Amino acid sequence: MRVVNSGPVSPLAHQPNPEATNAKEKMEYRNFESGDLYDRVYNTYKLMHTNQTVDFVKRKHAEWAGCTHTTLTVMEALDALDQLVDESDPDVDFPNSFHAYQTAEGIRGEHPDEDWFHLVGLVHDIGKMMALWGEPQHVFPSGRLNWSVVGDTFPVGCRFQNSIVYRDSTFADNPDDRNHAYNTKNGMYEPKCGLDKIFMSWGHDEYLYRVLKFNKCTIPEEGLYMIRFHSFYPWHSHGDYMHLCNEKDLRMLPWVTEFNKFDLYTKNPELPDVEKLKPYYQSLIDKYCPGKLHW
Ligand SMILES: [Fe+2]
Numbered sequence: 001m002r003v004v005n006s007g008p009v010s011p012l013a014h015q016p017n018p019e020a021t022n023a024k025e026k027m028e029y030r031n032f033e034s035g036d037l038y039d040r041v042y043n044t045y046k047l048m049h050t051n052q053t054v055d056f057v058k059r060k061h062a063e064w065a066g067c068t069h070t071t072l073t074v075m076e077a078l079d080a081l082d083q084l085v086d087e088s089d090p091d092v093d094f095p096n097s098f099h100a101y102q103t104a105e106g107i108r109g110e111h112p113d114e115d116w117f118h119l120v121g122l123v124h125d126i127g128k129m130m131a132l133w134g135e136p137q138h139v140f141p142s143g144r145l146n147w148s149v150v151g152d153t154f155p156v157g158c159r160f161q162n163s164i165v166y167r168d169s170t171f172a173d174n175p176d177d178r179n180h181a182y183n184t185k186n187g188m189y190e191p192k193c194g195l196d197k198i199f200m201s202w203g204h205d206e207y208l209y210r211v212l213k214f215n216k217c218t219i220p221e222e223g224l225y226m227i228r229f230h231s232f233y234p235w236h237s238h239g240d241y242m243h244l245c246n247e248k249d250l251r252m253l254p255w256v257t258e259f260n261k262f263d264l265y266t267k268n269p270e271l272p273d274v275e276k277l278k279p280y281y282q283s284l285i286d287k288y289c290p291g292k293l294h295w
């Protein structure tokens, strides 16, 4: 993640130039092969695919899952995202808090009665806050690339499948790719063991899931799945890793793909009026994950 501003600012101060970020057709999203942001995106994935190993992920669980870093309300965490731009995302170059409200409002428009779903849209990326606490990052001329916070996720401990972005060119230096305990179809897992038993590459999805569980938030299971696996594109968008899924995973998959629609296609230069929307979303926070949370 790139820290774009260190102080509290109005989200509207970051309004991107509409001429530079015209609305896209659906097929133009997630273009990993070309575009202005190509180098930044590729370098982030190269680092991620080199360093995300079973050992690394286990260390991250030990480091973060105890939620001992700080206490913040959900709204405070969300406001902190104003300081961050996601370097792995080929579709946006503006702070993440806009994306939060765009996703939430898109969901609210199509699913007006499922208020927990609106809240999931709002909060799904706030685990990216890890970047503010110095999760491993490499400094490049284009900024700090935070390969263990952002980007698509994938299981470690079993073969890296071809549906992973840049699979061909970015795993050569990952030791797990040459380890026979890990580089078979099932690797260290039992077939159909369920995604709950899988170690995913470490990032903001798993972190926020852990935070919400730790704090006993009451977002329904469908919403927790969306949060935990929304970056698992090889699964929800390419149908890979089904041999590790159990029945519950397959039941939840349509919810994750429904969420993905909004996560992806609401990214556009028409920015919502955040101040006007805040009271509604505060009421959802109060309902499902109130007060100060441990992070
Ligand atoms: Fe995300």
Ligand SMILES: [Fe+2]
Residues within 6 Å of the ligand: 099, 124, 125, 263
């Ligand atoms: Fe997102």
